[in-house]
Amino acid sequence: MRFLSHPVLRGTFFFGLLAAGGFAMADNPVPARYDEPLRPQFHFTPQKGWMNDPNGLVFYGGEYHLFFQHNPNGTDWVNELHWGHAVSRDLLHWKELPDAIHPLPMPGGRVAGAWSGSGFLDPGNTGGFRTGAESPIVVAWTATGLGQCIAYSSDRGRSFTPFSGNPVLPMAPDRHGDWDRDPKVYWNEDAGYWTMAISVTHKGVDFYSSPDLQHWTYRSTFPGLFECPDYFPLAVDGKEKRRKWVLWDASSRYYIGQFDGVRFTAESGPFVLDRGRNYYAAQTWNGVPDGRRISIAWMRDGKFPGMPFNQQMGFPSTLRLRTLPEGIRLTKMPVSELDKLHFDTRRWRGATLKLEENLLRGISGDALDVQAELEPETATALELRVHGEPVRFTKGTLSALGATAPLPLDHGRIRLRVLVDRTSLEVYGNDGAVSMTSALPPSPDNSLALTAAGGDAKVVSLTVSRVRSVWPR
Numbered sequence: 001m002r003f004l005s006h007p008v009l010r011g012t013f014f015f016g017l018l019a020a021g022g023f024a025m026a027d028n029p030v031p032a033r034y035d036e037p038l039r040p041q042f043h044f045t046p047q048k049g050w051m052n053d054p055n056g057l058v059f060y061g062g063e064y065h066l067f068f069q070h071n072p073n074g075t076d077w078v079n080e081l082h083w084g085h086a087v088s089r090d091l092l093h094w095k096e097l098p099d100a101i102h103p104l105p106m107p108g109g110r111v112a113g114a115w116s117g118s119g120f121l122d123p124g125n126t127g128g129f130r131t132g133a134e135s136p137i138v139v140a141w142t143a144t145g146l147g148q149c150i151a152y153s154s155d156r157g158r159s160f161t162p163f164s165g166n167p168v169l170p171m172a173p174d175r176h177g178d179w180d181r182d183p184k185v186y187w188n189e190d191a192g193y194w195t196m197a198i199s200v201t202h203k204g205v206d207f208y209s210s211p212d213l214q215h216w217t218y219r220s221t222f223p224g225l226f227e228c229p230d231y232f233p234l235a236v237d238g239k240e241k242r243r244k245w246v247l248w249d250a251s252s253r254y255y256i257g258q259f260d261g262v263r264f265t266a267e268s269g270p271f272v273l274d275r276g277r278n279y280y281a282a283q284t285w286n287g288v289p290d291g292r293r294i295s296i297a298w299m300r301d302g303k304f305p306g307m308p309f310n311q312q313m314g315f316p317s318t319l320r321l322r323t324l325p326e327g328i329r330l331t332k333m334p335v336s337e338l339d340k341l342h343f344d345t346r347r348w349r350g351a352t353l354k355l356e357e358n359l360l361r362g363i364s365g366d367a368l369d370v371q372a373e374l375e376p377e378t379a380t381a382l383e384l385r386v387h388g389e390p391v392r393f394t395k396g397t398l399s400a401l402g403a404t405a406p407l408p409l410d411h412g413r414i415r416l417r418v419l420v421d422r423t424s425l426e427v428y429g430n431d432g433a434v435s436m437t438s439a440l441p442p443s444p445d446n447s448l449a450l451t452a453a454g455g456d457a458k459v460v461s462l463t464v465s466r467v468r469s470v471w472p473r
């Protein structure tokens with residue numbers, strides 16, 4: 001990411017400017033086309049413009065809100081980003097709304113880009129932003145050069161009003177371009193106040209707390225992570241009494257430990273959640289009613305030549321803390337909603353994968369979901385070839401598109417889940433103990449092949465489904 005340097009500007013004149021106006025617009029009247037050749041079929045992309053990190057993830061009133069770093073005016077990243085906005089009732093079908101947060105005016109005609117941040121509900125109205133029956137949705141973001149800002153919505157996220165006292169956390173005066181950034185805000189139930197994590201370059205993650213979202217107190221620093229922190233509790237192996245916290249950064253490095261509302265204390269880590277080439281800046285949804293911790297990541301650096309949009313999101317995943325042979329680890333798998341998009345499903349059970357024979361001959365598609373449990377037996381390598389690209393398992397290692405990860409046999413078997421879309425390949429091993437998210441080079445070859453080398457292998461079970469497009473046609 002390029003960072004253009006903005007001088008740091010402060011002063012009351014400046015804060016006055018920030019108080020000006022709300023951001024309100026009707027639902028987007030632009031007709032969506034969504035029929036371009038490189039448009040992913042079941043992954044989120046904006047109608048047009050550049051997109052990077054997911055922002056402001058919050059569930060409210062039956063809707064998952066997905067905000068994102070957006071340049072509505074071109075297909076390149078620029079400093080002066082907006083927050084794009086889409087909503088979904090099922091994490092599959094997204095309706096894009098007008099941009100929700102815009103760059104803020106600064107003296108000298110410049111603007112402060114709306115960089116990454118988070119979204120959350122304030123049902124207790126601690127911030128005093130409630131104006132009607134709806135619970136306020138509050139978002140926190142980094143206005144470049146200014147500091148951490150908040151805005152609130154009383155109409156289910158259809159319009160946002162920036163807080164008149166922005167920035168609630170001014171940028172430290174010695175920051176020039178490498179802004180302190182990416183506020184992740186939660187209500188801490190045990191402590192009874194809000195906490196905010198921000199990334200401070202060359203330092204790590206700073207934690208702050210606040211009773212009212214307006215006044216923030218520095219609490220502690222966790223050293224060593226960079227950009228887009230997120231932190232959340234999860235039950236280990238589903239046991240609520242064994243709750244631990246996870247703290248991660250944009251590169252999906254994470255620690256497991258405890259967070260008491262003041263400081264994060266690591267018990268183990270760092271580990272890496274996703275070993276693919278294009279997984280970046282993942283965030284999790286606040287307020288999901290069924291208790292799932294659901295994440296989505298930007299699939300950084302995909303190539304979309306000639307498209308009206310640039311970049312795509314990964315597919316949403318459910319996160320779990322599980323005890324694996326090597327210890328407690330964070331795992332992720334695609335959300336189960338994906339099953340609703342399946343069609344043309346083919347199934348195998350107890351088949352033999354004969355040496356050099358392709359079990360999937362004749363099966364193809366630009367959007368596919370493959371689920372397999374395989375026993376290598378005498379085979380020395382197993383290969384699922386997707387659009388000409390091998391996903392390979394050999395000598396306890398899983399590899400795809402230049403990424404590799406150890407994948408130990410579990411009772412002599414491996415479990416694989418592979419999501420294929422026009423421009424992406426997401427590979428999961430052993431129920432998400434391993435995951436690799438990578439951009440898939442577009443290819444006229446839409447075929448699938450499953451083969452064994454060195455001997456025969458056993459297909460304990462195999463399911464191949466085509467995946468329906470989520471876009472209106």
Ligand code: FRU
Binds near residue numbers: 001081
């Ligand atoms: C991560 C990041 C964030 C920043 C945003 C700017 O990709 O660099 O730290 O807020 O992108 O677009």
